[in-house]
Amino acid sequence: MSLDSDAILDRRRIRRKLTFWRVAAVMVAVAAVVGVGLMAVPSTRAALSGSGSIARINIEGLIRSDQARVEALERLEKSSVSAVVVHINSPGGTTAGSEQLYDSLVRLKAKKPLVVVVEGLAASGGYIAALASDHIVAQQSSLVGSIGVLFQYPNFTELLKTVGVQVESVKSSPLKAAPNGYEPTSPEARAALDALVKDSYAWFRDLVQSRRGMDAAQLDKVADGRVFTGRQAVGLKLIDQLGDEKTAVAWLVAAKKVKPDLPVRDYKLAPRFGDLTFLRTAASLTLQAVGLEGMARRVAQSNVAQAVDRLTLDGMIALWQPATSD
Numbered sequence: 011m012s013l014d015s016d017a018i019l020d021r022r023r024i025r026r027k028l029t030f031w032r033v034a035a036v037m038v039a040v041a042a043v044v045g046v047g048l049m050a051v052p053s054t055r056a057a058l059s060g061s062g063s064i065a066r067i068n069i070e071g072l073i074r075s076d077q078a079r080v081e082a083l084e085r086l087e088k089s090s091v092s093a094v095v096v097h098i099n100s101p102g103g104t105t106a107g108s109e110q111l112y113d114s115l116v117r118l119k120a121k122k123p124l125v126v127v128v129e130g131l132a133a134s135g136g137y138i139a140a141l142a143s144d145h146i147v148a149q150q151s152s153l154v155g156s157i158g159v160l161f162q163y164p165n166f167t168e169l170l171k172t173v174g175v176q177v178e179s180v181k182s183s184p185l186k187a188a189p190n191g192y193e194p195t196s197p198e199a200r201a202a203l204d205a206l207v208k209d210s211y212a213w214f215r216d217l218v219q220s221r222r223g224m225d226a227a228q229l230d231k232v233a234d235g236r237v238f239t240g241r242q243a244v245g246l247k248l249i250d251q252l253g254d255e256k257t258a259v260a261w262l263v264a265a266k267k268v269k270p271d272l273p274v275r276d277y278k279l280a281p282r283f284g285d286l287t288f289l290r291t292a293a294s295l296t297l298q299a300v301g302l303e304g305m306a307r308r309v310a311q312s313n314v315a316q317a318v319d320r321l322t323l324d325g326m327i328a329l330w331q332p333a334t335s336d
Contacts, residue, residue, distance in 0.1 A: 062090075062269070063091055063092065063273050064092055064094065064095055064259065064262070064272050065086060065089070065093070065095070065274075065275060065276075066275060066276050067086075067096050067097070067276075067279055068276075069096060069100055069111070069139055072101070072103040073100055073102060073103030073107045073111055073135045073139065074103050074104045074107035075104065075107040076107065076110070078279075079114070079279045082277075082278070084114075084117075086118060087117065087122065092123070093125075093262045093272075094119075094124045094277075095255060095259065095262075095274060096125070096126045096139075096143065098132045098139055098140055099128075099131055100133070100135065101131055101135075101156075102134030102135030103135045104135070105135065105159060105210050105214075108135030108138040109138065111135075111139045115139060115142035115143070118142075119142060119144070123262050123268055124144075125145045125146075125258040125261055126140045126146045126258075127148070127257075127258045128152045130153065132146075133153060133154065133156035134156040134158065137154060137157065141218065141222070145251070146249040146250050146251075147249065147261070148240035148243060148252065148253075150240045151239060151241075152240040152243075153238070154238055154239075154248050155232060155237045155238045155243065155248055157232060157233040157235065158233070160207070164191050165194070167191075167192065170192065177192035179192075184198060188202070215233050218232070218233065223247070224247055232247075240252055
């Protein structure tokens with residue numbers, strides 16, 4: 011065997027050893043990150059066992075149907091916590107998901123004193139969730155309202171004509187799978203959608219009117235789809251008080267006879283491993299170790315997942331977002 015061949019073999023052996031120890035080191039690091047992360051995440055059982063405390067739950071981002079969240083709220087009903095503070099920072103989501111969350115919070119309120127604190131935003135479906143509480147607190151610059159329902163869908167008819175594609179279908183009736191985005195929306199299909207939206211909107215309006223004690227004139231002022239600042243919302247009866255969590259706790263003490271000076275502890279509704287930062291970090295490290303740097307960067311960019319989540323909302327939505335301009 012030549013000297014060059016021996017050198018090549020030596021380099022290969024060294025490379026294999028380096029790869030082994032590199033992967034081993036990364037796996038140890040991943041295990042350490044996961045262990046520390048799991049210890050840092052407060053367990054639901056620990057939160058439930060703490061009597062003489064106020065539970066803090068957070069409703070953030072897009073709202074959709076979530077059975078795990080329903081079950082977590084049911085466990086909270088049976089817990090020994092003295093009261094619940096619900097922090098909401100959401101532009102809304104699906105109408106059905108918002109209704110599900112509202113119903114869960116109403117059941118929770120029947121067992122525990124409950125108050126809502128609006129952080130930055132409680133609009134559309136987020137405001138539906140807030141209506142479950144008998145008392146809503148918001149900061150002066152929070153945005154509240156957007157009472158309305160939307161059914162939105164793209165129409166690719168002109169684009170398909172441009173590229174020379176025609177989508178054909180055989181349907182049992184004219185309104186089956188309408189609208190589909192591949193053909194102009196017929197007047198009949200548009201009328202059917204309009205009836206759906208109006209029915210859900212009427213439900214939303216009735217909910218606001220009954221929960222906030224408004225007359226017809228007051229309701230008309232706030233139910234046109236606009237959002238209002240916290241300062242405006244007080245006068246319009248959309249919220250009850252300006253303030254923050256301390257304001258909400260003071261209301262619990264005064265109105266619901268909750269003991270003063272109780273600690274407020276976080277209660278995780280549905281801690282999903284995929285949502286935890288330390289697991290994204292661990293996955294990123296592992297991908298880098300095996301040479302997939304591009305995929306590692308994508309895993310670390312959680313905002314991309316949030317954008318995709320917004321695009322996958324199905325059905326009627328109660329959602330607010332600011333208009334964008336070119």
